[in-house]
Amino acid sequence: MSTATDPTTTPLDPAATVTLTDQAIEQVRSIQERESLGEHVLRISVVGGGCSGLSYRMGFVETPGAADRIIEKDGVRVVIDAKSFLYLKGTTVDFQDGLNGKGFTFSNPNAKRTCGCGSSFSG
Amino acid sequence: MAAAVPSAVVATVRQAAVFAERSDLVAYEVRGSDALDLLGRLSTQDLAPLRDGASVTTLFLSPEGRVRHRTALVPAGEVWRALDEPAGPDVEPLSEWLEHYTFAEDVVAEPLTDHATLAIVGSEARALARELVTLDDTPGAVRLDAEGRLCVAGSFGALPAVLVSGPAPVVGALAGSLRDRPGLVEADAAGWLQLRVEAGVPAGGAELVGGEFPAEAGLLDDVSFTKGCYTGQEVVARQDTYGKVARRLVGLVFGDPPAPGAALGDGPRAGRVTSVAPEPPGEPAGHLALGYVRTKEAEPGSRVSTVDGASATVIALPTPRLR
Numbered sequence: 001m002s003t004a005t006d007p008t009t010t011p012l013d014p015a016a017t018v019t020l021t022d023q024a025i026e027q028v029r030s031i032q033e034r035e036s037l038g039e040h041v042l043r044i045s046v047v048g049g050g051c052s053g054l055s056y057r058m059g060f061v062e063t064p065g066a067a068d069r070i071i072e073k074d075g076v077r078v079v080i081d082a083k084s085f086l087y088l089k090g091t092t093v094d095f096q097d098g099l100n101g102k103g104f105t106f107s108n109p110n111a112k113r114t115c116g117c118g119s120s121f122s123g
Numbered sequence: 124m125a126a127a128v129p130s131a132v133v134a135t136v137r138q139a140a141v142f143a144e145r146s147d148l149v150a151y152e153v154r155g156s157d158a159l160d161l162l163g164r165l166s167t168q169d170l171a172p173l174r175d176g177a178s179v180t181t182l183f184l185s186p187e188g189r190v191r192h193r194t195a196l197v198p199a200g201e202v203w204r205a206l207d208e209p210a211g212p213d214v215e216p217l218s219e220w221l222e223h224y225t226f227a228e229d230v231v232a233e234p235l236t237d238h239a240t241l242a243i244v245g246s247e248a249r250a251l252a253r254e255l256v257t258l259d260d261t262p263g264a265v266r267l268d269a270e271g272r273l274c275v276a277g278s279f280g281a282l283p284a285v286l287v288s289g290p291a292p293v294v295g296a297l298a299g300s301l302r303d304r305p306g307l308v309e310a311d312a313a314g315w316l317q318l319r320v321e322a323g324v325p326a327g328g329a330e331l332v333g334g335e336f337p338a339e340a341g342l343l344d345d346v347s348f349t350k351g352c353y354t355g356q357e358v359v360a361r362q363d364t365y366g367k368v369a370r371r372l373v374g375l376v377f378g379d380p381p382a383p384g385a386a387l388g389d390g391p392r393a394g395r396v397t398s399v400a401p402e403p404p405g406e407p408a409g410h411l412a413l414g415y416v417r418t419k420e421a422e423p424g425s426r427v428s429t430v431d432g433a434s435a436t437v438i439a440l441p442t443p444r445l446r
Contacts, residue, residue: 028142042349045226045227046226047224047226047227047228048221048223048224048225048226048228048354049162049163049164049165049224049352049353049354050164050352050353050354051186051353051354051355051356052354052357052358053185053186053224053246053354054224055164055352060315065227078439079179081227082224083226083227086369089156092150098322103413113186119352120213120352122186
């Protein structure tokens with residue numbers, strides 16, 4: 001797995017990290033190759049709105065922001081803005097494919113409730 | 124011209140129009156390249172089809188589906204204008220509410236200071252607006268004129284209405300010109316309350332205090348059932364699908380004037396009296412109020428009682444003299 005860490009806490013503290021599973025990293029790399037975005041970074045963010053109040057958003061950007069948290073593993077760079085990181089601490093991002101797969105999934109211990117489709121939560 | 128008595132306000136709405144200052148509405152500008160995106164994720168209405176010259180009344184809900192703001196939204200070039208009615212004095216201002224949901228987006232919402240809003244309601248409201256502010260009388264039509272007046276054609280319950288919002292001196296001058304026109308009346312707080320109760324229109328701080336569902340308050344016209352996700356949607360959709368709404372806002376006729384806030388029934392699903400008209404409506408006989416009752420008691424003709432034993436009959440609104 002690859003993790004983003006808050007420099008003020010113990011790097012292995014699960015509550016202070018955002019973790020991407022190997023499957024998630026592999027899927028991100030696959031998309032980058034397919035869409036010729038190898039030089040881009042993946043931004044994971046929380047945005048307002050969605051049925052439970054907050055939503056997860058993922059997208060490729062050219063460069064990190066000055067205050068972003070950065071993960072780098074196996075050629076994939078993931079960035080998270082500071083405010084989103086507060087809501088994402090302790091989250092595990094996975095990828096589930098197959099007939100009943102859900103795509104990218106977020107297991108977030110900070111979420112008080114999650115909508116039925118899993119893409120929105122309340123903090 | 125002194126403000127008209129409440130019964131004269133209601134009578135004039137049918138014949139011409141009444142006007143009143145809406146100091147309960149707060150005007151905002153929402154700016155930023157992500158304004159449409161953020162507002163769209165939060166709004167019960169679909170904003171994407173709106174273009175300059177059109178408006179929509181939308182709701183902003185809590186994640187639990189409860190009404191926090193009822194807002195007229197208007198795209199105006201690079202910004203969105205909002206005329207906001209908070210669901211009660213304990214609800215945070217719209218700008219703070221939007222800021223809570225703003226992360227890295229380019230969005231800023233600011234209240235417009237020294238602004239006033241005038242409401243014109245009645246059969247002649249839109250003709251007046253066409254004459255005075257050159258507003259098209261299509262429902263939802265909008266005009267932002269050179270004097271900074273934002274004019275929105277809408278409705279007040281089932282009654283035609285226009286809102287004019289702008290710098291206080293400019294709106295004040297319009298109110299002054301309306302006072303000089305024969306046949307129109309100005310509604311003070313009592314007259315506006317009379318009109319609102321007889322029309323069955325919920326208001327922030329009375330029928331809306333931050334904990335009501337849109338279906339309870341009769342606000343489903345402010346909700347799109349075909350747009351994508353918005354905050355609170357799951358609850359609204361579930362209530363619509365299964366029809367499980369515990370309470371409904373209705374008109375009530377009492378023998379004696381009830382106290383606002385009086386509980387109707389007891390238990391966790393008890394209703395309450397929310398607003399009381401200053402004067403009896405004439406027909407039906409009695410004292411008119413708005414209130415929430417259990418859904419099974421919401422049919423016209425049903426009898427309900429306050430916990431103090433005052434009984435009332437549920438009636439359909441608007442009252443006969445407003446239909």
